[in-house]
Amino acid sequence: MTLHYFTSTERQQQLRTLAEALERFLAELELSGHYQEQLSAYQASFAEARRLLENGFNQEDLSSLSRNVPRLFWLHKDWLPPLEKSKNKDGGLSEPAWFQRLAPVEEQVSAAAERLRVIGEY
Numbered sequence: 001m002t003l004h005y006f007t008s009t010e011r012q013q014q015l016r017t018l019a020e021a022l023e024r025f026l027a028e029l030e031l032s033g034h035y036q037e038q039l040s041a042y043q044a045s046f047a048e049a050r051r052l053l054e055n056g057f058n059q060e061d062l063s064s065l066s067r068n069v070p071r072l073f074w075l076h077k078d079w080l081p082p083l084e085k086s087k088n089k090d091g092g093l094s095e096p097a098w099f100q101r102l103a104p105v106e107e108q109v110s111a112a113a114e115r116l117r118v119i120g121e122y
Contacts, residue, residue, distance in 0.1 A: 003122055006119060012053070015053055015057065017112045018113055019049040019050055021105065021109045021112045022042060024105050024108075026042055028098075031101075032098040032102050034099075034102075038072060042069075045065065045069045052065065062117070066114065066116040071106075072106050082095065082096060
């Protein structure tokens with residue numbers, strides 16, 4: 001097996017993917033009304049991604065951006081998503097609709113950010 005190092009075109013597309021995911025995430029985050037204290041960190045990451053797309057970048061820039069994109073939901077074995085009383089007849093607990101919209105987009109942001117740290121693949 002040989003290692004394929006990402007080309008500058010591939011890196012630009014990966015950065016664009018992150019910027020697009022951040023843009024969708026910011027819209028959902030603002031709409032949700034939750035976690036507003038983290039909004040500015042995501043806005044800064046989005047602005048930096050756009051700046052790098054416009055002005056160029058090197059691997060150090062991508063790695064720095066990747067490290068600075070926060071994780072909103074730390075998914076580990078003891079983590080529980082926010083729950084609210086279900087509107088079903090059973091009255092049990094369920095994930096709120098805003099969380100169900102926000103979580104998948106946050107996962108896309110995190111995956112895209114992590115991808116920028118990898119310089120190649122087999």
